[in-house]
Amino acid sequence: MKKLDKIRRNDSENICVLLRDVQGAPHVELRVYRRPESPDEDPRPGPEAISIPVNALQDLLRMLAQAQERLTQDGPVQTKDGNPDIRPTVSPRGFRSDARQEPRVPVKLSVGCRPMNAGVPHPGSAVFGEVKDLSIGGAQVWLPERFSLFSKMEVLMRIGDLDFQGRAEVVGAEAHPTGEGYRHSMRWQGLSNHAKATISQAIARR
Helix, strand or coil: CEEEEEEECCCCEEEEEEEEEECCEEEEEEEEEECCCCCCCCCEEEEEEEEEEHHHHHHHHHHHHHHHHHHHHHCCEECCCCCEECCCECCCHHHHHHHHCCCEEEEEEEEEEEEEECCEECCCCCEEEEEEEEECCEEEEEECCCCCCCCEEEEEEEECCEEEEEEEEEEEECCCCECCEEEEEEEEECCCHHHHHHHHHHHHCC
């Protein structure tokens, strides 16, 4: 067993994150520990715990992100001091790593995005905005309306003298707009060779 980290649950308890083997398979365990009453005591594990197989972590992260998305849509969450707290919705760390591993360049490109339903774009539903950050893994896109996490989008834009068409998933969306709209983090999905070449040329020119 390896203790990874902890968060405060209340004045007397923490929730600890542990890595352990369960029947030979790695699991992440969340267990409640009672804080020691004196410096000479060790934290005492409580009976409350949940064990998650490592291969189910991505599904759990997705569910937690959806819960955060719902809370953001429903309005302010009251913090301990009674003040409202609405934080930008961000994607779990694992959902953004693919794009961050690739070179990213600042750009200024007009873009059209169409939400997709069952893999088919909605006709006549394009929303127009601007791409300001581009990589072979994804893009930062500002749009006049906010789309929820994991929305599937068809993305069309002109890069230099080349037309780009691809599909992306929304992996991050700011809860509040700036003067330029809502910032969305998008990750490309199944780009064609032509689409990849178009982005690569745009990056090479920078």
